[in-house]
Amino acid sequence: MGEGDGADSAPKKPQSDAVTAGATTSSGDVPAKKLARQLDFTGFGATTSGSVALPEPPKPQLQTVTVPQSQPKPQVVGVPVPVPPQPPVPSVRPVKPDSPKSRPRPNVDGKDGTPKKQKQCNCKHSRCLKLYCECFASGIYCDGCNCVNCCNNVENEGARRDAVEATLERNPNAFRPKIASSPHGPRDSREEAGELVVLAKHNKGCHCKKSGCLKKYCECFQANILCSENCKCIDCKNFEGSEERQALFHGDHSNNMAYLQQAANAAITGAIGSSGYISSPPVSKKRKGQELFFGQTGKDPSAHRIGQFPQANHLRPPAPSSSSVPVARLGTAGLGPSKFTYRSLLADIIQPQDLKELCSVLVVVAEEAAKTLADRKNAAEKQAEYQTEASLATTTEDRLQSQKESDTQKAVTDDCSTANQADKISPEDSNSDGVDGPKGRPMSPGTLALMCDEQDTMFMSAASPNRLMGDGCNTSSQLPNGQGMSEVYAEQERIVLAKFRGCLNMLITRGELKEAECSSLARSEAAAQREQVGNGTPNPRTETGSQQGPISNGVAKTAVPPTARTSQIVTAAVLSPSTVLPKPPSVPENGGNKPKA
DNA sequence: GAGTTTGAAACT
DNA sequence: CAGTTTCAAACTC
Numbered sequence: 001m002g003e004g005d006g007a008d009s010a011p012k013k014p015q016s017d018a019v020t021a022g023a024t025t026s027s028g029d030v031p032a033k034k035l036a037r038q039l040d041f042t043g044f045g046a047t048t049s050g051s052v053a054l055p056e057p058p059k060p061q062l063q064t065v066t067v068p069q070s071q072p073k074p075q076v077v078g079v080p081v082p083v084p085p086q087p088p089v090p091s092v093r094p095v096k097p098d099s100p101k102s103r104p105r106p107n108v109d110g111k112d113g114t115p116k117k118q119k120q121c122n123c124k125h126s127r128c129l130k131l132y133c134e135c136f137a138s139g140i141y142c143d144g145c146n147c148v149n150c151c152n153n154v155e156n157e158g159a160r161r162d163a164v165e166a167t168l169e170r171n172p173n174a175f176r177p178k179i180a181s182s183p184h185g186p187r188d189s190r191e192e193a194g195e196l197v198v199l200a201k202h203n204k205g206c207h208c209k210k211s212g213c214l215k216k217y218c219e220c221f222q223a224n225i226l227c228s229e230n231c232k233c234i235d236c237k238n239f240e241g242s243e244e245r246q247a248l249f250h251g252d253h254s255n256n257m258a259y260l261q262q263a264a265n266a267a268i269t270g271a272i273g274s275s276g277y278i279s280s281p282p283v284s285k286k287r288k289g290q291e292l293f294f295g296q297t298g299k300d301p302s303a304h305r306i307g308q309f310p311q312a313n314h315l316r317p318p319a320p321s322s323s324s325v326p327v328a329r330l331g332t333a334g335l336g337p338s339k340f341t342y343r344s345l346l347a348d349i350i351q352p353q354d355l356k357e358l359c360s361v362l363v364v365v366a367e368e369a370a371k372t373l374a375d376r377k378n379a380a381e382k383q384a385e386y387q388t389e390a391s392l393a394t395t396t397e398d399r400l401q402s403q404k405e406s407d408t409q410k411a412v413t414d415d416c417s418t419a420n421q422a423d424k425i426s427p428e429d430s431n432s433d434g435v436d437g438p439k440g441r442p443m444s445p446g447t448l449a450l451m452c453d454e455q456d457t458m459f460m461s462a463a464s465p466n467r468l469m470g471d472g473c474n475t476s477s478q479l480p481n482g483q484g485m486s487e488v489y490a491e492q493e494r495i496v497l498a499k500f501r502g503c504l505n506m507l508i509t510r511g512e513l514k515e516a517e518c519s520s521l522a523r524s525e526a527a528a529q530r531e532q533v534g535n536g537t538p539n540p541r542t543e544t545g546s547q548q549g550p551i552s553n554g555v556a557k558t559a560v561p562p563t564a565r566t567s568q569i570v571t572a573a574v575l576s577p578s579t580v581l582p583k584p585p586s587v588p589e590n591g592g593n594k595p596k597a
Numbered sequence: 598g599a600g601t602t603t604g605a606a607a608c609t
Numbered sequence: 610c611a612g613t614t615t616c617a618a619a620c621t622c
Contacts, residue, residue: 125616131606132616170607208604216619217603600622607615 120145128152129163131174136163139175178203179223205230213238214248362496369495 119134121142126132128142128150135142135152142152151159167174179200205228208218213236216222220231220238227238237244 121617123617126606130616132618134618137606167606174606204605206604211603211619215603217605219605222619598622600620602620603618605616605618607613609611609613 121147123147123150127159129160131167136160137175173203176203178219179225200225201228202230206233207231208233208236210235212236212244214244358500362499365499366492366496369492370489 119138121128121133121135122145123133124147126136128136128145128147129152131137133142133147133152135145135147141154142150150156151163153160164175180203200223202220202223202225206213206218206220208231211217211221213221213227213231213233218227218233218238220227220233226240227233227236239245
């Protein structure tokens with residue numbers, strides 16, 4: 001590798017020139033795609049081809065600095081728009097946010113924690129016009145870098161443009177984020193340090209051979225994501241359940257880079273558990289990939305760490321993501337690298353039936369509120385009218401009644417939109433058919449919406465296509481004059497929301513508790529594990545499930561209770577927000593979602 | 598800080 | 610498309 005390079009001189013560097021030159025050449029006919037191609041990284045993973053994304057020249061105003069979320073990790077949808085010598089954008093880089101490459105060092109640089117400026121490349125031969133250059137790859141101009149002969153700047157816009165085109169020609173997605181993020185993507189550096197980021201996936205996948213995908217050489221690892229079926233790495237250890245990986249992340253050492261690195265090295269060389277690593281010394285060195293074919297399962301202790309197969313092999317387990325993956329790690333085959341999902345701490349706490357129950361409770365509350373208020377109001381009106389004309393009083397009442405009814409319908413209509421918030425509980429759309437509430441009873445839109453949800457939940461399975469457009473939200477009904485009830489609705493909503501809030505608070509509390517439990521458990525387990533390793537104790541992992549870490553998806557398996565309890569919680573919460581949390585039962589649990597071996 | 602290793606990008 | 614070379618970052622000493 002580094003040999004002939006002579007990294008120094010510029011003997012051969014046809015390429016750099018090629019870039020420009022080539023570009024020129026190609027540009028000869030570039031008419032079509034002028035440089036004006038816009039980068040539309042927006043779609044993030046989704047849109048892959050379509051418009052070619054091309055780092056547009058520095059249009060100052062153009063930079064799409066994405067969402068200044070406070071999160072350190074730019075979730076961007078960046079745009080390789082060459083941002084002119086840009087002042088380091090605080091936390092969000094305009095581009096290729098996820099490019100593993102660009103990410104890590106840039107700003108945060110854990111080293112001293114000092115927020116660092118963007119990032120500075122050190123290119124010498126590429127003139128910063130190739131993807132080798134992080135700046136270029138990120139779509140930004142070099143600014144304050146240590147590069148030599150840099151052309152990635154305003155002064156050389158022309159060359160740069162050509163280079164961009166050339167690059168795009170080779171790979172239209174060159175400037176797109178490499179990591180397909182997900183809603184659960186990385187969120188903050190802390191999580192990054194730990195492990196959590198799991199859902200994201202490298203679009204192209206890595207091709208690591210020696211790093212075990214546990215070093216920053218690996219784009220996946222660098223991006224803090226697990227290797228996926230897109231990867232073609234060999235001897236991958238960056239998958240869920242990987243002890244090596246866990247060793248890297250867990251433990252109080254999470255913050256200690258040195259420790260992490262050490263752990264990584266150990267893992268790579270086989271020092272850390274894992275199958276038969278021990279047997280074959282540094283097997284590595286030689287292993288040219290082929291050696292590791294899994295022959296496996298076998299018992300051949302001498303078999304070289306088969307632990308991991310080339311990704312290609314673990315091409316995913318048919319098994320759905322993670323969940324019950326029993327981790328017999330040997331079979332990564334069955335496990336697949338990654339593909340597991342992050343589970344919310346509340347995952348086990350909230351059950352479908354709980355939602356149902358919650359909805360029911362809220363509906364009841366709403367009904368009662370409505371009834372009370374309505375009665376009150378009616379009474380008042382009646383009284384007023386009574387004095388004037390007794391006979392009319394009755395009519396009024398009827399009228400009111402019918403009014404309510406019509407309002408009810410209307411409610412369903414206009415509220416669905418607003419009431420969507422209520423959906424939060426159940427992501428599904430609200431309503432199912434026939435939802436309209438009990439006739440004759442005044443119900444606020446919110447209530448109706450709740451009921452819709454309830455039904456949804458209850459009859460989810462029976463869902464019919466109609467549902468989506470179903471009457472529920474549909475604008476089919478009209479509202480004559482809903483005036484009368486508006487106050488009632490308001491009051492009703494207020495009450496319901498208050499109750500609901502109480503419930504949410506309860507859940508939050510629960511979540512926090514669980515989190516605490518999980519983390520402490522994870523910590524202790526990690527410590528124990530470490531200790532074991534340190535003692536030279538036989539590898540825990542040697543076999544099958546035993547190794548199952550206490551953690552799965554970041555959720556430790558504890559004696560948490562989930563299930564059933566929730567109902568009580570929910571109900572209690574709704575009924576009396578101030579209620580104390582029921583004590584978590586010590587139910588067996590499936591919390592970690594990983595079966596215990 | 599120099600030298601080595603690594604894997605992506607570029608090239609053939 | 611596979612193999613090789615080039616490159617710059619990551620890593621080690």
